[in-house]
Amino acid sequence: MAGFAELGLSSWLVEQCRQMGLKQPTPVQLGCIPAILEGRDCLGCAKTGSGKTAAFVLPILQKLSEDPYGIFCLVLTPTRELAYQIAEQFRVLGKPLGLKDCIIVGGMDMVAQALELSRKPHVVIATPGRLADHLRSSNTFSIKKIRFLVMDEADRLLEQGCTDFTVDLEVILAAVPARRQTLLFSATLTDTLRELQGLATNQPFFWEAQAPVRTVEQLDQRYLLVPEKVKDAYLVHLIQNFQDEHEDWSIIIFTNTCKTCQILCMMLRKFNFPTVALHSMMKQKERFAALAKFKSSIYRILIATDVASRGLDIPTVQVVINHNTPGLPKIYIHRVGRTARAGRQGQAITLVTQYDIHLVHAIEEQIKKKLEEFPVEEAQVLQILTQVNVVRRECEIKLEAANFDEKKEINKRKQMILEGKDPDLEAKRKAELAKIKQKNRRFKEKVEQTLQRQKASRTDRRGRPPRARPEASLSLAPAQGPA
Numbered sequence: 001m002a003g004f005a006e007l008g009l010s011s012w013l014v015e016q017c018r019q020m021g022l023k024q025p026t027p028v029q030l031g032c033i034p035a036i037l038e039g040r041d042c043l044g045c046a047k048t049g050s051g052k053t054a055a056f057v058l059p060i061l062q063k064l065s066e067d068p069y070g071i072f073c074l075v076l077t078p079t080r081e082l083a084y085q086i087a088e089q090f091r092v093l094g095k096p097l098g099l100k101d102c103i104i105v106g107g108m109d110m111v112a113q114a115l116e117l118s119r120k121p122h123v124v125i126a127t128p129g130r131l132a133d134h135l136r137s138s139n140t141f142s143i144k145k146i147r148f149l150v151m152d153e154a155d156r157l158l159e160q161g162c163t164d165f166t167v168d169l170e171v172i173l174a175a176v177p178a179r180r181q182t183l184l185f186s187a188t189l190t191d192t193l194r195e196l197q198g199l200a201t202n203q204p205f206f207w208e209a210q211a212p213v214r215t216v217e218q219l220d221q222r223y224l225l226v227p228e229k230v231k232d233a234y235l236v237h238l239i240q241n242f243q244d245e246h247e248d249w250s251i252i253i254f255t256n257t258c259k260t261c262q263i264l265c266m267m268l269r270k271f272n273f274p275t276v277a278l279h280s281m282m283k284q285k286e287r288f289a290a291l292a293k294f295k296s297s298i299y300r301i302l303i304a305t306d307v308a309s310r311g312l313d314i315p316t317v318q319v320v321i322n323h324n325t326p327g328l329p330k331i332y333i334h335r336v337g338r339t340a341r342a343g344r345q346g347q348a349i350t351l352v353t354q355y356d357i358h359l360v361h362a363i364e365e366q367i368k369k370k371l372e373e374f375p376v377e378e379a380q381v382l383q384i385l386t387q388v389n390v391v392r393r394e395c396e397i398k399l400e401a402a403n404f405d406e407k408k409e410i411n412k413r414k415q416m417i418l419e420g421k422d423p424d425l426e427a428k429r430k431a432e433l434a435k436i437k438q439k440n441r442r443f444k445e446k447v448e449q450t451l452q453r454q455k456a457s458r459t460d461r462r463g464r465p466p467r468a469r470p471e472a473s474l475s476l477a478p479a480q481g482p483a
């Protein structure tokens, strides 16, 4: 099988791979690196933990070594932790180049970041929101000459929804040159291929893992059918068993809200499990500290929301527990992909309540694999049921007393002030952006309706019996909510 040298990488870069323990290119690297070196746009869809990051870092460093200038490359990624992780790979592999990188993410000082950007680093790794803020508020840097635009977790960046990046991406895409190489990577790329291919300016090279099952073979995927009311007792039981049966262990538990994340963390700590939380309501410094202590095994359990579901590469994680069944199969794929990485074994256990059966079926349909039941001694769970529920209730009361929700607002305002932003101005800007988006949406609907009417009238003119007046047919349609 070809080594890194056969892919067209210089000897210094091949040596860096060797020193980093990358002996043989993974399939996605074998596929994408030559195409990127040829100058093609690239869409890489490979399983979690299969080396997609190095698949774009290596060819970019190769090209940078041939034409060193700044700003050479812009990498966009959905979360702050991922930005730091990608920057680390650039730094380690690009060390002989004297690589200058710059991380632009929220929660950190804007003035310091603006200063770094003005020094024209070779590579900028950013979350879209903060980079767009810099583009709107200062002209001390330019991304007009970048050679590479990378979108890591591209389908997440382009996802429309409550936390979408659309408005910020529009600002960024307007500032980058049309003449560039666009590299898009994710483990769940194919769902949004149409939008992604629109981003690539020339015939992009598309590489997809050829495997019927969407998750990695080394991953043992289980489910546990539990009544909603006793779910936490099962969780404690699973963790206790895992701790008893393993010397060296570490678990990531995913849940769906910041509040549940906080409560579960408090509850598990009451049972003396070394636990730390990671969610978007924490201050940035707390988030980094939590992740660092989990990575160094000071804490054995990381309880996280989906802010940590994508991309995080923590080799020690043996088990992923889904405290809630993910609503989307692709969220499941990314969550369980935090274990069984780079060829290692791993296990994923999903707690399924009576309300989630359909979600499990959707997941099995998407990953093309059946989850197996995880065996549990119910009698052992019943023994701790009351104690767990009492402790959980105590934690909920403690959190309510600490005004967790109100804190959310206060934290947000404090954070903005720390970042040199005016919270009221920010709120006004957000309201204006929401209005623009609503106007765009209404405009698109009007255009759609006009096109439908024109199509209908063209059909009528071709001699078919005229249809009932549109108003009449609309009255049969379900009541239209406000646009």
Ligand SMILES: Nc1ncnc2c1ncn2[C@@H]1O[C@H](COP(=O)(O)OP(=O)(O)OP(=O)(O)O)[C@@H](O)[C@H]1O
Residues within 6 Å of the ligand: 021, 022, 023, 024, 025, 026, 029, 046, 047, 048, 049, 050, 051, 052, 053, 054, 186, 187, 310, 311, 312, 313, 315, 337, 338, 341, 342
């Ligand atoms: N050629 C290689 N040989 C061995 N290990 C590798 C190789 N390439 C990357 N790795 C390692 O594999 C792990 C996973 O890589 P990476 O985080 O890039 O995966 P990914 O495909 O981006 O995963 P995800 O979809 O979860 O983001 C990392 O620890 C990385 O150092």
